[in-house]
């Protein structure tokens with residue numbers, strides 16, 4: 365199994381890049397795991413407390429479970445990937461069966477910040493977009509899709525998201541084999557990654 369890690373700050377376009385990469389590739393050969401599925405279970409907290417949680421710090425992620433799942437997939441076993449609710453700020457009681465595939469893409473802001481997870485990646489990609497571009501995308505998404513108002517989103521960006529990005533996410537760019545500039549849609553970079561995957565799929 366070829367494991368590709370795709371990191372980058374919030375709103376840089378990780379999900380979009382992943383979708384562009386897997387578009388046109390055979391479904392059964394490429395799987396995707398999102399770091400969001402591995403946020404810690406916060407069922408012991410009220411919704412109000414969960415909404416005040418720092419979701420941009422590495423401690424908010426259950427990396428042990430992610431490592432366990434990647435190891436299982438690598439050894440040919442299926443896993444049950446948790447399903448996360450951004451509105452509830454918690455894992456749901458649902459899971460999605462995820463089967464081993466020739467290529468597995470793991471995407472998330474903090475996936476390269478954890479040394480054990482980082483070691484599991486055969487190819488490490490960092491998607492870059494400027495912070496003003498990411499903030500605009502983030503505001504639109506939080507207000508339109510994730511139940512936050514403008515003031516809450518801007519306050520969160522200044523007090524949590526930006527400091528965590530500077531401390532934990534941006535420094536992981538140095539581990540990347542490939543950096544994809546994504547202020548604008550980057551079809552050339554996506555084609556390059558897709559051709560690496562196609563080469564791998566053509567083997568054996």
Ligand SMILES: Nc1ncnc2c1ncn2[C@@H]1O[C@H](COP(=O)(O)OP(=O)(O)O)[C@@H](O)[C@H]1O
Nearest residue numbers: 373374375376377378379380501546547548549
């Ligand atoms: N290159 C781009 N140019 C303009 N908008 C983009 C670009 N890439 C992504 N977006 C938009 O920005 C938002 C965040 O993108 P997304 O892929 O969800 O980022 P991430 O997964 O890194 O948080 C989405 O609305 C998406 O459509």
Ligand SMILES: Nc1ccn([C@@H]2O[C@H](COP(=O)(O)O)[C@@H](O)[C@H]2O)c(=O)n1
Nearest residue numbers: 373374375419420450453454472473525
């Ligand atoms: N309940 C939550 C959990 C996380 N977030 C934010 O998601 C961001 C990471 O996801 P991306 O798709 O943007 O990479 C991260 O910055 C968290 O602040 C949230 O808003 N609510």
